[in-house]
Amino acid sequence: MEQFQQDQLSDLKLQVDSEVRQHLNSSAKWSKFISITVFIFCGLVLLIAVGGSTAIIAAMEKMSGRNLGFITSNYLWVIIGTMVFALAVFVFIYYFLFNFAAKIRSALMSEDVDVLNRGLGSLKSYFIITTVFSILMLLINIYNLFK
Amino acid sequence: MEDNQQNSLFELEFNDEGKANLSSIAQWGYVNAVVGFISAGLTLVSAFASGARNSETGGNILTVFVSISISLLLNITLVNAAVNLKKGVNDSDQGYFNLGMLKLASYFKILGILLIIVLVIVFLAMLILLLASPGATSGIK
Numbered sequence: 001m002e003q004f005q006q007d008q009l010s011d012l013k014l015q016v017d018s019e020v021r022q023h024l025n026s027s028a029k030w031s032k033f034i035s036i037t038v039f040i041f042c043g044l045v046l047l048i049a050v051g052g053s054t055a056i057i058a059a060m061e062k063m064s065g066r067n068l069g070f071i072t073s074n075y076l077w078v079i080i081g082t083m084v085f086a087l088a089v090f091v092f093i094y095y096f097l098f099n100f101a102a103k104i105r106s107a108l109m110s111e112d113v114d115v116l117n118r119g120l121g122s123l124k125s126y127f128i129i130t131t132v133f134s135i136l137m138l139l140i141n142i143y144n145l146f147k
Numbered sequence: 148m149e150d151n152q153q154n155s156l157f158e159l160e161f162n163d164e165g166k167a168n169l170s171s172i173a174q175w176g177y178v179n180a181v182v183g184f185i186s187a188g189l190t191l192v193s194a195f196a197s198g199a200r201n202s203e204t205g206g207n208i209l210t211v212f213v214s215i216s217i218s219l220l221l222n223i224t225l226v227n228a229a230v231n232l233k234k235g236v237n238d239s240d241q242g243y244f245n246l247g248m249l250k251l252a253s254y255f256k257i258l259g260i261l262l263i264i265v266l267v268i269v270f271l272a273m274l275i276l277l278l279a280s281p282g283a284t285s286g287i288k
Contacts, residue, residue: 013160014161014235014239014241015158015160015161015241016159017158019245020244022208023249023251023252025250026252026255027251027255030252030255032257034258034262051236071204083218096240107159108159112158113159113161117162117164117165117168123168123172124168124171124172126174127176130179131175131179132183134179134182135182137186138186140187141193145189
């Protein structure tokens, strides 16, 4: 009898009941909002950086009264390049969050367990990447504090 | 009995792969929150260290306390989500699992609301800058 009960307990499975479904839907909704906002923000910053670069060079030349040409534009392109790299990293991180939202919603609609697993895998990747970046930032802060 | 069979047929169930993913999410979420707590502590220490050096840091201290409060709120929610998810997955306990999922949803909700607040502040700052610039007032005249 005890053995039977133990077998029954080990056979218990976690289900996506109506409560979990509601929580997953809420998580997916907010994750989608967050990721899309980050994508739009990155796009705007990129547009301003690339579109405004010529205006910045012109303003610097006007202020100094001479043709700064090669040096200034090289320096500016290094800044823009770094900025584009940072934005690409942001987009890469939030792509996983967007993927999580899209796949979870799709899984809940189609009742597909494989899509649900892939969505959870995306959330796992998002947490791994953000944790690694958080640790890096923490180490940089510790270094700056004791420098 | 038949009802039970029908429920398991029409309700999604987490298989081993899903449970492994959930376990990893809980584990990394926990580490993320712990790193967040350490960062908040470090921010507090560095704020007090800089406050001891110069006396004009009243505004800075307020900013630090607001950011630490937000960080604590977020990370406590994430720790709760991680602990309950882990318990739920390890013991196959639906109650803990549901609580973990609720906390995870709350975590994303708080993040989203914070993002909306930041967006509103940025929008207002840009509006004030535009209205305060001399070009804007001459344009109106």
